[in-house]
Amino acid sequence: MSPAIDTRTKIVMAAMDLFWTKGFNSTSIADILSRTQLNAGSLYHVFPGKQDVLIAVLEAYRDGLYENLVDPAWEGVDDPVERIFALLARYRWLIVETDCTYGCPIGSLALELHEADPVVRDLLAVNFTGWVGAIRRCLDEAGERLPVDVDKQALAEFVLTTMEGGVMQARTHRDVAYFDRGVAALRDHFDMLLARAAQRPAMA
Amino acid sequence: MSPAIDTRTKIVMAAMDLFWTKGFNSTSIADILSRTQLNAGSLYHVFPGKQDVLIAVLEAYRDGLYENLVDPAWEGVDDPVERIFALLARYRWLIVETDCTYGCPIGSLALELHEADPVVRDLLAVNFTGWVGAIRRCLDEAGERLPVDVDKQALAEFVLTTMEGGVMQARTHRDVAYFDRGVAALRDHFDMLLARAAQRPAMA
DNA sequence: GAGCGAATTGAACGCTCGTTCAAGAACGGG
DNA sequence: CCCGTTCTTGAACGAGCGTTCAATTCGCTC
Numbered sequence: 001m002s003p004a005i006d007t008r009t010k011i012v013m014a015a016m017d018l019f020w021t022k023g024f025n026s027t028s029i030a031d032i033l034s035r036t037q038l039n040a041g042s043l044y045h046v047f048p049g050k051q052d053v054l055i056a057v058l059e060a061y062r063d064g065l066y067e068n069l070v071d072p073a074w075e076g077v078d079d080p081v082e083r084i085f086a087l088l089a090r091y092r093w094l095i096v097e098t099d100c101t102y103g104c105p106i107g108s109l110a111l112e113l114h115e116a117d118p119v120v121r122d123l124l125a126v127n128f129t130g131w132v133g134a135i136r137r138c139l140d141e142a143g144e145r146l147p148v149d150v151d152k153q154a155l156a157e158f159v160l161t162t163m164e165g166g167v168m169q170a171r172t173h174r175d176v177a178y179f180d181r182g183v184a185a186l187r188d189h190f191d192m193l194l195a196r197a198a199q200r201p202a203m204a
Numbered sequence: 205m206s207p208a209i210d211t212r213t214k215i216v217m218a219a220m221d222l223f224w225t226k227g228f229n230s231t232s233i234a235d236i237l238s239r240t241q242l243n244a245g246s247l248y249h250v251f252p253g254k255q256d257v258l259i260a261v262l263e264a265y266r267d268g269l270y271e272n273l274v275d276p277a278w279e280g281v282d283d284p285v286e287r288i289f290a291l292l293a294r295y296r297w298l299i300v301e302t303d304c305t306y307g308c309p310i311g312s313l314a315l316e317l318h319e320a321d322p323v324v325r326d327l328l329a330v331n332f333t334g335w336v337g338a339i340r341r342c343l344d345e346a347g348e349r350l351p352v353d354v355d356k357q358a359l360a361e362f363v364l365t366t367m368e369g370g371v372m373q374a375r376t377h378r379d380v381a382y383f384d385r386g387v388a389a390l391r392d393h394f395d396m397l398l399a400r401a402a403q404r405p406a407m408a
Numbered sequence: 409g410a411g412c413g414a415a416t417t418g419a420a421c422g423c424t425c426g427t428t429c430a431a432g433a434a435c436g437g438g
Numbered sequence: 439c440c441c442g443t444t445c446t447t448g449a450a451c452g453a454g455c456g457t458t459c460a461a462t463t464c465g466c467t468c
Contacts, residue, residue, distance in 0.1 A: 007445085007446090021318065022318055022319075023229075023316060023318050025227075025229045025230060026229060026318065028426080029425075029426060029427080030424085030425080030426090038446085039447050039448060040426090040427075040428085040447085040449095041428085041429080041445085041446055041447060041448075044427070044428075044429095045444085045446075046445095049427075050427090101318075103315055103318070107315065107372060108315045108316075108318075110372060110376045111307055111312045111315040111316065111372060111375075112227060112315065114226055114230065114305075114312075115226075121376065124376050125376050125377050128373060128377070151385070151388075153385075154386075154389055157373060157382060157385055157386065158366075158385070158386055160369065161365065161366055161369025161373065161386045161389075162365055162366075163369075164368065164369045164373075165362075165364065165367075165368045165369040168311060168314055168315060168365075168368055169361060169365065171315075172328050173329050174325070178361060181357075181358035181361055181362070182358075182361065182362055184355075184358065185358055185359060185362040189389075189393050192400070211415085211416090232456080233455080233456060233457080234454085243417050243418060244417085244418075244457075245415085245416055245417060245458085246415070246417080248456095248457070248458075248459095249414085249415060250415095254456065254457090
């Protein structure tokens with residue numbers, strides 16, 4: 001294996017962590033270098049500039065969505081609706097684990113980069129789309145348990161909305177309860193949808 | 205009127221706009237100075253440092269919540285539930301008006317400032333609390349139209365969640381439709397709650 | 409209009425940032 | 439073992455940042 005690839009991996013992993021905890025603008029190249037024990041030349045040998053590190057980080061999130069986030073959350077959970085809440089529970093765990101300082105890496109970057117160039121913005125959007133796609137699969141699998149007139153794509157996006165909004169409030173107030181109440185409201189929403197579908201089956 | 209107050213106002217107004225469009229870290233003191241046609245000394249005569257400008261901006265948002273945001277949105281709307289969606293419609297208008305680059309100033313700052321000091325974080329939280337409080341009033345006013353077992357505080361927070369999540373996705377995808385679908389899902393939620401309350405009145 | 413504190417001027421400072429690059433080390437095929 | 443390529447070293451640079459401050463002007467009071 002080429003050593004440059006190893007260097008690249010080290011940089012991307014360090015940058016993922018730093019961009020997550022400190023944000024993109026507040027993370028300096030020096031931060032990445034001291035974390036990886038590399039020199040500036042090595043980084044610039046692999047990446048043309050700081051923004052290209054960001055792009056690599058966003059690609060890593062995109063490519064690792066299932067491996068690093070979704071599959072672990074769904075382990076041992078088979079019911080498609082419960083899988084949605086299992087994923088949200090994973091975020092709850094992250095919030096608690098970080099003493100309520102957790103912010104969704106993609107969400108934070110999306111709001112921080114106000115005038116992101118098209119490549120970066122596309123990658124942010126693609127990350128959201130991938131996340132929503134995972135939820136969408138659950139909803140499709142739930143099939144007729146949901147009312148037929150429900151827009152499943154919109155509902156999947158609404159799950160992301162709940163997660164991001166809940167994370168934002170939990171972090172700002174330094175209190176998971178804000179996240180929990182958001183998830184509870186979403187649970188109410190699903191309960192009402194499931195009840196409506198059971199009451200008026202698709203056979204009508 | 206003391207000239208320093210005028211200077212202060214000019215700085216706060218310019219900073220509100222700049223922090224909103226560029227973010228806090230990406231806005232330089234020089235940006236504020238060129239926007240206000242002031243010199244560095246004048247700014248530092250009024251504010252000890254950049255962070256104090258941020259604090260003043262957050263206080264301005266807090267103090268102007270009703271005057272600048274809520275009251276205009278509610279003009280001509282009397283029904284408490286419709287007022288909630290009127291406020292969301294106001295955000296929709298902001299998104300469209302800014303070509304889908306709009307981000308909620310408070311939400312953006314909340315996610316950008318990863319290690320904000322306590323004063324700043326408190327002000328961010330207070331701004332959220334104020335916004336949620338305005339929604340809460342509507343829900344209280346709606347009274348028995350909502351099921352008695354509904355946690356009105358949590359529901360008000362859920363409205364904020366929907367707004368922030370919708371704004372985030374609309375901006376990232378550069379498409380208001382993401383916001384619209386989030387609001388539509390929230391409307392569904394309210395419709396189901398109202399129907400449930402009508403079905404099983406509080407008199408039980 | 410003299411006197412004085414408040415407010416403004418704008419050049420300068422020290423620091424950190426992203427980036428560059430000439431020099432050297434490590435590696436691998438023949 | 440040699441040579442060309444790939445990768446690393448780390449000092450240096452220029453630009454931009456937040457901040458300072460001695461000098462100056464403004465505006466009010468008596």
